[in-house]
Amino acid sequence: MTKPIYVLNGPNLNLLGSREPEIYGTQTLDDIRDSLIETADGRAIEFRQTNSEGDLVTWVQEAQREGAALILNAGAYTHTSVALHDALRACTIPVIEVHLSNPAARESFRHINYVTPAATATIAGLGARGYHFALEAAIKMTA
Template identity: 70%
Template sequence: MTQHIFVLNGPNLNLLGTREPEIYGKDTLDDIHQRMISAAPDAEITFLQTNSEGQLVDWVQQASREASALILNAGAYTHTSIAVHDALRACKIPVIEVHLSNPAAREAFRETNYISPCASGTIAGFGAHGYLMALDAALQMTA
């Protein structure tokens, strides 16, 4: 059976490669997507990005119905969204939280995290490579 992995990206991640590259790196979201496809050619990867909280909630719910696992970089919604938190609490598949930077080493307002309590695990601070680490974990968890 083909593993189906949803990779969901929240607000401002469409700006990767140009937004604060000293923090988030120079890779674009498309670069990351292509590396994930290359790393797991036998998996089906649904890779999406939105700046809308409601859309992200809809996709989390869809992933719970259709996917084997969910990789989520909720961006700023990590620190603000009870709606995403609640959608994840209803999610019945493994959820891997990923962050390009290490939020714990940044501004104090990033200490609040509504995603981690709902995640199977968190990968943070490894830049774009964190997505490949999360993909490996997702594939192992659903094998």
């Protein structure tokens, strides 16, 4: 049986669709999940969101053991979490970082990034479509 592709989402992404739609778009996280599952080409998707840093770190470790690849939108933990960085460094599966907006074009505190140095690839600034590009890449990387 093929291992699932994990799609993990960090803090405040549960507010998509209502939080700053001019930056993050109008699709909800449920919309993104449903669209990914629909286009996953039969691949199993393990889709989760948490506002807890510890849960996110635990799920990254689980993805390393149980998953084929990891798509990660760490939200604000991108800019603050050494613990998340360390968990990602332990991953031997492809890790694709996704951001709806382009953090490099935003506030200076968002220029600090603990995820990118541990990621296989990064997709930023393409809105919800970025998840689809990440899924396409993950499928190809694990074929």
